[in-house]
Each structure stands twice: as structure tokens, then as C-alpha cells.
Amino acid sequence: MTTPVPLKSPQGHYPKCPSKSHFPVITGFVTPGSDFPPPHPLDASISLDVFDPTEFVGPGQYERIRVVETDTPFLIEVNWCICGQFAESICGCWEITFFLDDVDGVGPSSGQLPNSTRAVAVDSQPAVPGTTDDVTKRCYNLQVTIPANTVQPGAYSLLVIIKLYSGDCPPQPGKVLGDYLGFAEIPVLVFVPE
Amino acid sequence: MAGCHQSERSEAVTPREPRQSTSADHTGDDFQKIAGIGQAIERRLHDAGILTYQDLAVRTPEQIAARLTDVAGLSSARIASQDWAGQAGRLVGPSASPLPSEPDQTYASFHIELLLDVDGSVRRTKVHYYQSEKDSEKDEAWPGWDEGRLIALLRGHIPLLAPRQPAEAPRQPAEAPGPPSSATPTTDQQETAAASGSEMETAKLPVSLPSSFLRIENLGLTRAGQRIHRHAPGEPASIGFTLHVTQASTQAATFDFTADVTASSELGDNQRQLLGTAQGAVRAGEPLPVELAGPPLPRGLYRLEATVAIYPADHTRDSKPLQSRRTTGAFVQVADVPAQPVPTPT
Numbered sequence: 384m385t386t387p388v389p390l391k392s393p394q395g396h397y398p399k400c401p402s403k404s405h406f407p408v409i410t411g412f413v414t415p416g417s418d419f420p421p422p423h424p425l426d427a428s429i430s431l432d433v434f435d436p437t438e439f440v441g442p443g444q445y446e447r448i449r450v451v452e453t454d455t456p457f458l459i460e461v462n463w464c465i466c467g468q469f470a471e472s473i474c475g476c477w478e479i480t481f482f483l484d485d486v487d488g489v490g491p492s493s494g495q496l497p498n499s500t501r502a503v504a505v506d507s508q509p510a511v512p513g514t515t516d517d518v519t520k521r522c523y524n525l526q527v528t529i530p531a532n533t534v535q536p537g538a539y540s541l542l543v544i545i546k547l548y549s550g551d552c553p554p555q556p557g558k559v560l561g562d563y564l565g566f567a568e569i570p571v572l573v574f575v576p577e
Numbered sequence: 578m579a580g581c582h583q584s585e586r587s588e589a590v591t592p593r594e595p596r597q598s599t600s601a602d603h604t605g606d607d608f609q610k611i612a613g614i615g616q617a618i619e620r621r622l623h624d625a626g627i628l629t630y631q632d633l634a635v636r637t638p639e640q641i642a643a644r645l646t647d648v649a650g651l652s653s654a655r656i657a658s659q660d661w662a663g664q665a666g667r668l669v670g671p672s673a674s675p676l677p678s679e680p681d682q683t684y685a686s687f688h689i690e691l692l693l694d695v696d697g698s699v700r701r702t703k704v705h706y707y708q709s710e711k712d713s714e715k716d717e718a719w720p721g722w723d724e725g726r727l728i729a730l731l732r733g734h735i736p737l738l739a740p741r742q743p744a745e746a747p748r749q750p751a752e753a754p755g756p757p758s759s760a761t762p763t764t765d766q767q768e769t770a771a772a773s774g775s776e777m778e779t780a781k782l783p784v785s786l787p788s789s790f791l792r793i794e795n796l797g798l799t800r801a802g803q804r805i806h807r808h809a810p811g812e813p814a815s816i817g818f819t820l821h822v823t824q825a826s827t828q829a830a831t832f833d834f835t836a837d838v839t840a841s842s843e844l845g846d847n848q849r850q851l852l853g854t855a856q857g858a859v860r861a862g863e864p865l866p867v868e869l870a871g872p873p874l875p876r877g878l879y880r881l882e883a884t885v886a887i888y889p890a891d892h893t894r895d896s897k898p899l900q901s902r903r904t905t906g907a908f909v910q911v912a913d914v915p916a917q918p919v920p921t922p923t
Binding site: 425468473474498 | 646647649650806807843844845846847876877878880908910912913
């Protein structure tokens with residue numbers, strides 16, 4: 384048995400500094416038109432971010448965060464767009480639900496984020512003809528403020544799921560359309576006590 | 578198709594906030610008499626506006642779970658297995674009637690446990706029926722595997738699955754053998770067929786036929802024999818699929834079939850349109866390509882669905898199908914053809 388010799392210099396390379404802040408989010412949005420050959424008759428995209436509604440980094444611009452102090456509220460913003468020639472024809476109700484998954488596996492706050500489910504009427508936003516990319520779009524913005532002390536300290540991932548229901552928004556959302564699903568996940572969101 | 582087929586709505590982003598009332602605002606029935614409900618859940622039910630046994634009895638487990646999304650570890654499956662609605666219904670008493678606005682449905686929940694040997698054979702079968710009012714009828718067990726006994730037990734608890742009694746035999750006198758009616762179903766008939774399609778599969782599936790007995794493949798739009806995914810507005814629908822009936826030694830070689838093909842809108846507007854009905858004979862072991870034509874579809878995105886029923890050859894109009902199956906096919910779009918790209922000058 385040989386004794387390992389301590390390394391005196393890095394064996395690999397240091398990563399390059401990013402040109403700008405990079406906050407990776409895993410996203411996807413399946414629609415009935417996703418598998419058609421281009422140009423897709425119906426497609427969708429989604430983004431997710433977390434902000435500190437008590438800190439401003441510019442006029443009307445909250446500070447983007449990935450570390451949340453448990454005794455302060457945090458704001459989740461979801462943006463999604465339906466694109467393509469059938470974007471204007473869609474009806475129904477979007478249901479947006481949020482989930483936390485504790486990375487360490489024992490956190491007390493895993494599961495559905497309490498009181499965070501929202502419903503957005505599909506026709507609450509108009510379809511807008513495309514300009515630069517010539518694709519009709521219908522875009523939505525949802526901001527949900529989660530009160531302080533909702534989540535216990537720990538490392539979590541944050542997931543948002545968007546489903547489409549065929550009926551009117553509550554109280555009668557109808558049946559879920561299984562061929563629509565949007566999701567976005569922030570892999571690491573850390574909650575710390577003050 | 579321009580826009581939705583639903584009523585106009587003017588609401589913008591509509592947060593679905595929980596009710597703001599507190600348990601102090603109202604009093605309700607004692608839900609803690611129901612197994613599975615403690616003080617915290619009872620308070621949440623009351624806060625959610627479910628105040629009486631009757632409120633609880635008329636709701637499905639999914640509806641109840643939807644009101645309690647902030648209760649950790651609570652799922653509709655757990656609510657169903659504990660039969661909250663059934664327990665509440667028994668506390669209400671037999672005279673109560675469900676609210677007219679709620680769906681009239683109940684659950685029949687079973688737990689089937691098979692003790693398997695190392696070679697995969699069944700050593701013991703145990704069945705627990707949750708909704709039984711008598712403890713002596715909740716559990717049943719027998720050695721080995723007895724398919725007939727299991728089905729009979731399920732049928733004993735679910736009236737809809739019970740075999741028809743002689744008194745319920747066909748109300749219409751049997752007619753001479755012949756093919757089923759070739760008349761195109763009316764819209765009402767179509768709705769009925771669509772609504773009961775999946776139920777039909779289960780209820781009329783003979784135990785002796787394997788689930789793979791009938792298969793429907795390659796359901797989609799066609800044009801000149803080629804599979805396509807897009808029709809132009811106004812173009813008559815042309816649909817094709819392949820029917821497979823498995824060769825089985827205990828069955829005849831030729832069967833009659835009927836097939837209804839519908840297009841369900843995928844744009845959230847609950848639109849469903851019958852495209853056509855096909856019928857004929859199919860030989861076991863020989864794939865049968867089926868083509869049928871239908872009316873033009875409005876502009877939109879659709880998913881095709883086919884419901885196929887297999888009958889004995891030369892069956893009567895009142896014959897029950899040997900097996901029926903509903904399958905979903907390809908997505909199709911009815912849209913204007915996109916403009917051809919302008920060729921780049923060389």
C-alpha cells in the first residue's frame with residue numbers, strides 16, 4: 384500500500400468567470416402541437432424566478448435571490464407564453480401550483496407550497512401577432528408572494544407546474560387537459576434563518 | 578375556429594385565495610366522528626366551507642383534497658381509502674338527499690393482496706372491501722388464485738358489474754341475424770357513446786378474452802393512402818387505422834366489428850365531433866386496414882379517438898360485444914398551409 388502524495392497544484396482548470404450572472408432553471412412546456420414538424424402550430428415556453436420584495440436593485444426592480452431569509456417574504460414570478468397560430472384559439476383555465484423539495488431529504492417544508500395555487504383565465508390575455516419572429520404569442524405573468532416563516536431553513540428545489548383545465552376558472556375549472564404541461568424548476572433555493 | 582366556444586370572461590389574473598373565515602365564524606358537524614379526521618383536518622374542512630356531514634358526503638375525494646391542499650400528507654387516495662364521504666353519508670342518515678349541484682357518484686374501494694411464491698404462483702388471495710358496513714363482509718381470503726371467484730366478489734359489491742338477470746334481458750325482441758344498424762349515430766347517440774366509452778370497456782370485457790385480443794393501431798388522418806397530420810379547412814376528413822384481432826383457439830376465426838371515430842378538440846373548448854362509423858368483418862390474425870371519410874373539421878387542433886366493438890360473426894342487433902376498446906390516435910391540425918419559404922437567390 385502506497386501513501387498518496389499531496390498534490391501541489393490543481394490538476395484541472397479553474398472555471399471561467401461568467402460574463403453575466405447565470406441562474407439556471409430547468410424548464411419545459413408540452414402542448415398538443417409540440418410534436419408537429421416546424422412551424423409548430425402550438426408551442427409554449429416558461430420561466431421562473433425568485434425575488435426579494437423588500438430589496439430594490441433599480442426602479443421597480445426587485446433583487447433576484449437564491450438565498451431567502453426565513454423571516455422575510457419572498458416573491459415567485461412565473462412567465463409563460465403560448466405561441467403559434469392556435470394560440471388565440473385556446474380556452475380554459477391555467478392552474479399554477481408550486482412545490483418545494485428538500486434537498487437534504489428531511490426538511491419539514493417539502494411538498495406543495497401552502498396557499499400558493501393560483502388560477503389564471505386563458506382569455507385574460509390577448510393573443511398578439513409576432514413582430515420579429517412572426518409568431519403569434521399569448522403571454523402571462525404571475526407573481527405570488529409567500530409570507531415570511533412559511534418555509535423552514537434548509538436547501539430546497541422549487542418547482543412550478545402549469546396545467547390547463549377545459550372549463551372556466553374556479554369555481555368550475557372542468558377537466559384537466561392531459562396534453563398540456565408546463566414546468567420549471569430552480570434546482571437550489573436556500574432558506575436561512577436571519 | 579376563431580376564439581373559444583365558451584362564455585365570455587373578463588377576469589384577469591384571478592388568485593384562488595383560501596376562504597378568509599375562521600373556524601370561530603361558524604359551527605359545523607363533528608367530523609371527528611369520522612375515522613381518519615382529527616381536530617386539525619376538521620378545522621380545515623370547516624374553514625373551507627365544508628360544514629355538515631352532507632357537505633362532505635356529496636363530494637368526491639378529489640374535491641375534498643382540493644380544498645385541503647395545505648395539509649401535508651393528505652391525498653385523494655387516502656380520503657378514498659378511508660371513505661370519508663361514505664362515513665359522512667351514514668352519519669347524515671338515509672333521508673338526506675345529495676345537493677343537486679354535485680355529481681352523484683360513489684366509490685367502491687378494494688384492496689387486493691396476493692401472496693406470491695418464488696416461482697410467481699399465487700399462494701393466497703385476500704380482498705378487503707372498504708365500504709362494507711358489516712365487518713364480517715369486509716375481508717375475504719382463499720388459497721391460490723381463483724379468477725372467477727375474484728370477479729364474482731367484485732360483482733357482488735358493484736351492482737353495475739352484476740350479470741344481467743333474465744328479467745333485464747333485451748327489451749326488444751331479437752331480430753334476424755344481421756349486421757348492426759348502419760345509420761350514422763345522432764349527436765345525442767354520439768355523446769352517449771363518448772361518455773360511456775371507457776366504462777364500456779370494463780363492464781363488457783369477458784374475463785376469458787385477454788386484453789390484447791383487440792388492438793387498434795395507426796389511427797390518423799390520411800390522404801391518398803399516406804398518413805398526414807394536417808388538413809386544410811374545408812377538406813373532408815379521411816381517417817385510417819389498422820384493426821388487429823388476436824387468433825385465439827377458443828374463439829371463431831371471423832368477427833363483426835363496428836368503429837366510431839371522433840375528433841376531440843385540444844384547445845380547451847370541450848368540442849368533440851363524430852367523423853364517421855365503419856363496420857364490417859375482421860379475421861383473427863389478419864390485420865385489417867380500415868378507411869372512413871367524414872365531414873370537414875373546423876380550424877383547430879384535434880386528437881382522434883376510435884371506439885371499436887367486436888361481436889360474434891352474424892350477431893344480432895342486441896348482441897353484447899365480445900370486447901370493446903377505445904384508443905386515442907395522432908394529433909391532427911386543421912389549418913391553413915403555411916406560406917412556402919422564399920427561395921434564396923443564388
